[in-house]
Amino acid sequence: MNRLPEVETIDAGAHPVVLGAGALGTFNKRIGELDPSACFILGDENTLRHCLPELLAHVPRLRDAETIGVPVGEASKSLSVCSDIWQHLTDRAADREALLVNLGGGVVTDLGGFIAGTFKRGLHCVHVPTSLMGMVDAGIGGKTGIDLGGVKNVVGVFHDPLAVYVHVPFLKSLGKRELLNGVAEMIKHGLVRSAEHWNAVSNAPLHDLGALEPLVRRSAAIKAEVVKEDPREKGPRKLLNFGHTIGHGIEAYSWEGQQRALFHGEAIAIGMICEAWLSCRAGLLDRESNDRIAAQLLGLYKPFSLQGSEAHRIIELMRNDKKNSGGQFRFTLLTGIGSAQVDVPITAAQVREALEHYRLLVKEG
Numbered sequence: 001m002n003r004l005p006e007v008e009t010i011d012a013g014a015h016p017v018v019l020g021a022g023a024l025g026t027f028n029k030r031i032g033e034l035d036p037s038a039c040f041i042l043g044d045e046n047t048l049r050h051c052l053p054e055l056l057a058h059v060p061r062l063r064d065a066e067t068i069g070v071p072v073g074e075a076s077k078s079l080s081v082c083s084d085i086w087q088h089l090t091d092r093a094a095d096r097e098a099l100l101v102n103l104g105g106g107v108v109t110d111l112g113g114f115i116a117g118t119f120k121r122g123l124h125c126v127h128v129p130t131s132l133m134g135m136v137d138a139g140i141g142g143k144t145g146i147d148l149g150g151v152k153n154v155v156g157v158f159h160d161p162l163a164v165y166v167h168v169p170f171l172k173s174l175g176k177r178e179l180l181n182g183v184a185e186m187i188k189h190g191l192v193r194s195a196e197h198w199n200a201v202s203n204a205p206l207h208d209l210g211a212l213e214p215l216v217r218r219s220a221a222i223k224a225e226v227v228k229e230d231p232r233e234k235g236p237r238k239l240l241n242f243g244h245t246i247g248h249g250i251e252a253y254s255w256e257g258q259q260r261a262l263f264h265g266e267a268i269a270i271g272m273i274c275e276a277w278l279s280c281r282a283g284l285l286d287r288e289s290n291d292r293i294a295a296q297l298l299g300l301y302k303p304f305s306l307q308g309s310e311a312h313r314i315i316e317l318m319r320n321d322k323k324n325s326g327g328q329f330r331f332t333l334l335t336g337i338g339s340a341q342v343d344v345p346i347t348a349a350q351v352r353e354a355l356e357h358y359r360l361l362v363k364e365g
């Protein structure tokens with residue numbers, strides 16, 4: 001097997017993504033060049049416990065940084081948590097030359113990116129993603145945001161970090177369910193951009209970090225390529241929405257219902273099954289590819305049982321989504337394994353059929 005470079009830098013347009021065994025050493029050097037007026041490290045209870053000691057061992061220039069902890073979970077992406085952090089930074093007289101280091105999964109990088117984008121009209125931040133979802137997706141591309149009234153990411157800004165430093169060994173303390181959560185986005189990257197990557201992710205022993213590292217690099221590179229083409233999500237970046245139009249509706253629905261609340265990636269996996277089927281129905285994707293995609297995703301993720309009557313509420317929740325304008329659903333659909341088409345109009349009746357298709361697959365399975 002080819003040895004991976006010690007440090008690999010991928011250009012995501014407005015910021016670099018630095019990966020490899022030497023990534024955190026590069027970060028240490030960069031702090032020396034930046035010479036910030038103060039450093040703050042934002043993390044949640046898990047990432048401060050499991051990842052902070054390793055971060056400080058590799059980045060000694062952060063040893064005097066002050067840590068800011070937030071509770072674990074999506075609820076931290078809230079106005080009240082932001083208000084506490086803004087107040088904390090004000091009390092410590094943080095200025096625009098200060099550096100905020102966001103050490104965590106997508107919750108911490110979304111929240112910390114938003115804080116950095118808004119405090120004193122913008123301070124420097126760096127993302128150090130610690131979840132697989134953060135490494136291949138959430139940490140890259142400068143989208144930040146918090147939730148409001150149960151609607152995800154409704155308040156936010158684009159604010160690019162100075163850099164994203166990806167240190168794969170952080171994943172050793174991540175639970176299996178959290179790991180699979182990120183795998184869903186890697187599968188999506190393959191489906192919309194690279195059949196080769198999809199095959200590699202399908203066949204890899206995902207619990208083996210050595211085998212996972214090159215796949216993390218490839219997925220991060222795909223996300224970075226797409227973001228670079230369209231930094232403010234005006235067109236081509238919609239490619240990354242595959243699985244997310246129905247997926248977001250299912251995710252929001254799972255939070256309200258009686259059954260278990262789904263993780264983002266778990267809901268996106270269901271969304272991808274439904275949307276691959278819509279691609280097939282629209283004559284864009286061949287039947288065999290559709291069946292392979294469904295078999296792969298059903299093999300990896302636990303089934304979510306739906307009643308036919310629940311489609312109505314899921315579709316209602318989908319209408320709240322930022323991606324859907326003017327009451328029309330616009331989908332990113334597959335034209336093959338490794339390619340996709342954006343802005344395909346789909347009716348609510350077709351969405352209902354796709355949900356019914358998933359319901360029957362799970363029931364028969």
Ligand SMILES: NC(=O)c1ccc[n+]([C@@H]2O[C@H](COP(=O)([O-])OP(=O)(O)OC[C@H]3O[C@@H](n4cnc5c(N)ncnc54)[C@H](O)[C@@H]3O)[C@@H](O)[C@H]2O)c1
Pocket residue numbers: 044045046047050051072073074077104105106107108110130131132133134137138139140141142143144152153170171172173174175178181264
């Ligand atoms: N901005 C974007 O482009 C973008 C893209 C995708 C997702 N997101 C957002 O990302 C969030 C989901 O990200 P996530 O799945 O990383 O969620 P998360 O940040 O809540 O992390 C998942 C869980 O793993 C724990 N964790 C993280 N790293 C760990 C480690 N190394 N060891 C042990 N535990 C660890 C966290 O404490 C948490 O309990 C959502 O809010 C979603 O909206 C944003």
